[in-house]
Amino acid sequence: MSLPRFLVPALPPDDAYVLDGPEGRHASTVQRLRVGERLTLTDGRGGTARAEVTAAGRGTLTLRIDERRYEEPPDPRLVVVQGIAKGERGELAVQAMTEVGVDEIVPWSAARSVALWRGERGARSRERWVTTAREATKQSRRAWLPAVAETASTAQVARRLAAAAAGLVLHEAAATPLSAVDLPDSGEIVLVVGPEGGIADQELDEFVAVGARPVRLGRTVLRTSTAGAAALAVLSARLGRW
Numbered sequence: 001m002s003l004p005r006f007l008v009p010a011l012p013p014d015d016a017y018v019l020d021g022p023e024g025r026h027a028s029t030v031q032r033l034r035v036g037e038r039l040t041l042t043d044g045r046g047g048t049a050r051a052e053v054t055a056a057g058r059g060t061l062t063l064r065i066d067e068r069r070y071e072e073p074p075d076p077r078l079v080v081v082q083g084i085a086k087g088e089r090g091e092l093a094v095q096a097m098t099e100v101g102v103d104e105i106v107p108w109s110a111a112r113s114v115a116l117w118r119g120e121r122g123a124r125s126r127e128r129w130v131t132t133a134r135e136a137t138k139q140s141r142r143a144w145l146p147a148v149a150e151t152a153s154t155a156q157v158a159r160r161l162a163a164a165a166a167g168l169v170l171h172e173a174a175a176t177p178l179s180a181v182d183l184p185d186s187g188e189i190v191l192v193v194g195p196e197g198g199i200a201d202q203e204l205d206e207f208v209a210v211g212a213r214p215v216r217l218g219r220t221v222l223r224t225s226t227a228g229a230a231a232l233a234v235l236s237a238r239l240g241r242w
Contacts, residue, residue, distance in 0.1 A: 003040045003050065004027070004031055005039070005040045005041075006023040006040070007023060007042055007134055007137065007145065008042070008043055010043050011041060011042075011043050011047045011049050011065075011068070012065065014065075015064055015066070016062070016063070016064060016065070017041070017051065017062075017063045018060055018061070018062050018063070020059060024059050024060045024061055027039065028058070028060060028061055034053060035053050035054060035056055036052065036053065037052070038050060038052050038053070039061075039063070040141075041063075041065075042138075042142075044134075044137060044143075046070050046144055047069070047143070048068070048070075048071070048143055049065045049068045050066060050067040051063035052064050069143075071144070073144060074101070074103060074144070076165060076166075076184055076239065077103045077104070078104075078191070078232060078235060079102075079103060079104040079105075079106065079160070080104070080106070080193060080228045080231075080232065081106040081152065081160065081191065081192040081193065082094070082105055082106065082108060082193050082224070082228055083110040083192075083194045083195030083196075083199075083224055084107050084108060084109055084110065084113040084115050084117060084125075084151070084195060085115065085195050085196055085225065086114040086115040086196065087115075089196070089223070089225040090125075090129065090224075090225070091128055091129065091132045092226075093193075093224060093226070093228055093229070094129045094132045094148070095133075095135075095136045096136075096226065096228070097146075097228045097229050097232055098137055098140065098146055099139065099140040099229075100232040100233055101232060101236050101241055103144065103146055104146055104149060105129065105147070105148050106149040106152050106157070107129065107148070107149070107150075108151070108154070109151055109152070109153060109154075110194060110199065110200070111154070111203055112194065112195050112196070112199070113197075114196060114197070122151060126148065126151065130148045133146050133148055154203050155206075157207070158206050158207055158209075160190055161190050161192070161210050161212040162211060163188075164187065165184035165186065165187025165188055165189060166183060166187075166189045166190070167192075167207070167210070167212035167213065168181065168189065168190070168213055169192040169199065169204060169207050169208075169212050169213070170191065170192065170193050170194065170214075171194075171198075171204060171215070172221050173216075174214035174215050174216040175214075176213065176214070176215050177216055177218070178215040178234050178235070179238070181213060183238060183239065189235065190212075191228070191232075191235070192207060192212070193224060193227050193228045194224065196223075217230055217234070
């Protein structure tokens, strides 16, 4: 059984560490870790450390670190531009993509996005994506926490695609399957996933104009909450991550 994992701002330089705050409360109160039990710390930037509980307090654990590791960031880097979806579908997409191995998620305010992220409501919605990514990172035992970018407009997405080593757009009418498209050895692979209503023709034209390539997964059409994860699975297998 895997050791419980906790995300910390930074790994300590010394062998002693006090786990407190929300993670400390979860470890001591919810998981009820006690003296002699072991856990894993991660900083979300490639660093992990295994530790033993030497003392348990109310909402805190004192640890002795006895093993450290560092994992290099993946290259190529997988970036998914996710069309903002209504309700929990966006969070489901973030959860699944994080577990599969996305390196960055860019919320996209697409023309056919039903939900609009504006003002405080938009900030809260993005924060839910950030929290979802954090929890999925711990659950999946990842060493790297995927970034959740600020909300992007279609013009900003187009610029991101233009600068990418490979720009791909999931579209049901595409002739090229994702399993056959050429992939770069390094840099960013930026994949666009539309919202529930799909990608508007004008948006697709704008993306193609900057060099992005429309691709499809198969004969069926997936929901916006599952399409990104399915595409990442294909890319992960092709890139040797899986």
